[in-house]
Amino acid sequence: MTIVRPARPDELPALVEHSGDTERNAATRAYLTQLLDSGCTRPEWCLVAEDGEGRPAGSVVLWTIPGQEVPLAVVLFEAPEDSPETGTALLDAAAAKARELGATELEHVVDSPAQAPQFQRNPERRGELLRTAGYEVVRDGRRFTLRDPCGSGELPADDPRLTFRSLAELGPEPFVAVLADLLVDTADARLAADVRQHGARRAAELLFEETAELTHEPAWWELGYDEDGTVAVISLPAENPSVPVIGFVGVAPAHRGKGYATSVVVRGTRVLTAAGATEIRGDCDAANVAMARAFERAGYVNFADRLEFARTL
Incomplete structure (x- = not known):
């Protein structure tokens, strides 16, 4: 029987170490240290599965947005290649802990190719473990990055056809109204599921509230008006605990x-x-070809693909 327990203080932030994989070990230690320091996790949310000698052989960590008390996702999920039962036990233990803390759903993302800080190697096997534990794919995504935006010259100018007005000036209602309008036929699988479950207006409110939990200034969030005076675009840039993000944009x-x-x-x-x-x-979303091209035309590079999984608790 697999034993899953909270990590001891002396096991943090390393958790599972891989012999001869110094890059991975350093990156995941630094990542967990950042999560603990920022309040994205807590020591009691870091779970390990023991090997025969009582050492960590697998791990899973609950994650949330800083300032929140309810876990939203699992990160740093690792299990021995030869022990699928250990992986399932870790995911079930994380689900039980999250449910105890008030969560109704948990997410986990799998990035390909494997990279820092989680180094999710063998994504096919990881996906099998997640499905066995009750997770389903809710989105097939594409990830983009723009490094050193000003390092290679001036950024492209704003579109002269658009006039921007901020959240600080307009307040939330026009933003929610625009979101409700564009979510009706969104190409994003996750958002389309929210519309089916809640209706466009409530899905828009949830999207606005969720994005608002990220660090941002009211002046950053804007609606762009076409020359005919109607709203053409919405822009919700923000900062997550690791890096600034475009957040949500839509036409x-x-x-x-x-x-x-x-x-x-x-x-x-x-x-x-x-x-x-x-x-x-x-x-x-991979299906949103127009937005993928928009990132590329704005100078971004597709550095990873991301499968988003979710489990109802």
């Missing part, structure tokens, strides 16, 4: 096909760069 249905997707990515990039960002990340 109102009546203004699609005008090249505004690139314009709104550029606008969010300019806002974050002015706030001091030296790297910016963004993502979109």
Whole structure:
């Protein structure tokens, strides 16, 4: 029987160490240290599975947004290659702990290719373990990055067809209304599922509230108005605990096909760069080809693919 327990103080932040893999060991130690320091996790949320000698052989860590008390996801999930039962036991223990803390769902993301800080090697096996534990794929995503935005010259200018007004000026209601409008036929699988479950208006409110939990200034969030006076784009750049992100961007249905997707990515990039960002990340659903092209046209590079899994508790 696999024993899963909270990590002891002397096991933090290393948890599972891999012999001869110094890059991975250093990156994951630094990542867990950052999570603990920022309040994204707590020592009692770091679980390990013991080997026959009582040492960590596998791990899983619960994660949340700083300041929140309810876990939202699992990170640093690792299990021995030859012990799928250990992986399942870790995921079940994490689910039980999260449920105890009030969570109703847990997420986990799998990035390919494997990279710092989690080094999720063998994604096929990882996916099998997640499915066995009750997780389902809710989104097939593409991840983009723009490093040193000003290092290679001036950023592209704002689209002269658009006039921007901020959340500080307008308040939340116009933003939620635009989100509700564009979510009706969104290409994002996760957001489309929210619309089916809650309706467009409530899904828009949830998206606004969720994004608002990230660090941002009201002046950063903007609506872009077309020359005819109607809202064409929405831009919600922010900072997550690790890196500035484009957050959410979208083009109102009546203004699609005008090249505004690139314009709104550029606008969010300019806002974050002015706030001091030296790297910016963004993502979109693989089915949202127009947004993927918009990131690329704005200078971003697709550095990873990301499968998003979720488990109802």
